[in-house]
Amino acid sequence: MKSSPLPRIFPASEGGMVSLGICLVGLLNRIYPNIPGFSFLICIGSILFLLLPPFFSRFIKSYLKKKFLYLIIGFLVFGCFQIYFPKGFPKEKRINQNSNPYKFQEEVRGLLKESKLPKELALVAEGLVLGSGKSLPKSVKQEAKEGGVLHLFAASGLHLGIYLGFCLLFLKRVFWFSRILPVLVSLLFGYFYLYLLNFPVSFVRAYSFAFYSMLGVIFYKKAQSSDTLFYSGATVALFFPGDYLSVGFLLSFGAVFGIFFLKPAIDKVLFPNISHFLKDNLTLSLSCSFGTFPSLAYVFHSFSFGSILINLIVIPLAGIILPLLYLCLIIQKFLFQNIADLFWIITDLFLRILLKLVTALPGKIGFYYEWNDKQTGIWLYFIFTILLFIIIYKIFKPKDIVNNPKIGYSFFHFLILSGIVLFFPFGVLILSVKQSQENLPVHRIQKGNAFFFGEEKISILGNCYSQNQFETFVKSLRLQNMNANSIFFEKESCLRYVLDLQKEILKTNVSARLSVITNEEKLEPWLKQINAWNENFQIDRSETLPVVLFGKKNPIPVLRYTGDKKKFSKLLEITSLYEKNWIKSGLNSETEQAGILLLDFPKWVKENPEDWKKYQKLLGISSYWKIISVEELLVRSHNQTLRDQKFSFL
Incomplete structure (x- = not known):
């Protein structure tokens, strides 16, 4: 077997150096977005450098002068493009109902409904075809995330590769007399698909790769991997500056960087003289994992260490399902329903297998972990x-x-x-x-409810209207072995979930004495009727919050307040009690925050969390307390780089 040389890290061509210049100045623009006249400064500086080469060339080695010149041209291109097109290519954040992308997506959903697929399988098929995880059931989406296979439901190189291969296979037979026409028409179809999906950044990257690679095929010139990578990065930086260096961009380019530069290196030390598709898939999965690890760990503070094995199984299966879905949708749209039904039977089988693998494997070999500190x-x-x-x-x-x-x-x-x-x-x-070692508490906070587990106590606050939210919380409890001795819940809507949870805990620990406590007085007649008024199930009107979470050094009280005026005096009573203890311990209220006041106001309450922050002292709440709304907390959870490291869930 003849091994290919390891790829170059830096661009080899002049166009690659221009693209590198565009990427570098685009990076600078993202880091310092508020510099006044940034584009004009870049243009003026680049022109001065190009007009005065003898002066600047003294400081540059002779063999780097030409490359540096093209790098400066890249700066100039970016500056000029930003002056005339500051927002890049027009792209709607929300698809208009009258637009072609919206009509296409609705057409796909309509065809899937007519396919007689079960609802869950139809949603999975929709996610695959449209390259979006928004339609997935929450439980499936969570399992896919924990298994590291959520990228299957994001328009990427896998989707485009299969789609373009599908087009080329057909068009080469139609345009058998030409070498270039099948390639050009396939690129047009690929762009149309990109347009119908509303230009997701991962798909823009994949299409850029395909475009530049196919141009090389047309002109009998193969581009270097590094050149193609920077061509694609420059394309996003110029035409979609809002997506440049976004999370999707980092994950997509990180995976491709791993394939281009890390995979060849792994191939040299992993059975170097053997060529087999299993080895290729393994090294591919390893390289993608290394390429995406920095972004996932830094932004989301999580990683699925078993995703390598899961991707080895799932990706080949997705490579079979996607062409089947395309074929089924085309047949159903343009041919007879009876013929389409036959293909849907086969597709149904493969979708069931995929869904089973996506939901079953993460819990067994996913090894998914989340963390709050720097690790x-x-x-x-x-x-x-x-x-x-x-x-x-x-x-x-x-x-x-x-x-x-x-x-x-x-x-x-x-x-x-x-x-x-x-x-x-x-x-x-x-x-x-x-x-x-840390025995960190489990928590799940949403609008209208919150679930906590700490100090062997489970607290279920607010209403329980979503079964998926509760199941996700219970799954987190299983990781902590559910070593609980009491369950507290606030609302009657949580009763059935609490009873199920009680049964599950007693199954794992028969000898446990588990008490269920509520302050919901409406349940008192029901408890007397079923003769459940005993020490294991009781109503305690004096049961007070907060929920106490353990931080790195000291317990952290978390008060959840829903805007109920009747409970405001109780809130002040609890806050003042904690404040007295903090004063005795010597904490400085001006520099240290020791507790959290979590505001979860319903829509019909006119209270504004920002007013509470502004008039915190006038309300009788000292600066020991950090006031935060649920909405703000959810935003922080989405972009976890803003986390407050002192508090476990901020």
């Missing part, structure tokens, strides 16, 4: 693996690979491979040990 150990190991990749690049030089196609597999290579592969077991080990 220094994992980051250090990740840096260590990057150093191993650099060592591989130093060992396997391109000229040596070409002259010696057979690679000797030494013990040193085995150590490098072990260091790379053991990153994932190490991550599982360090997180599982840390979780068991």
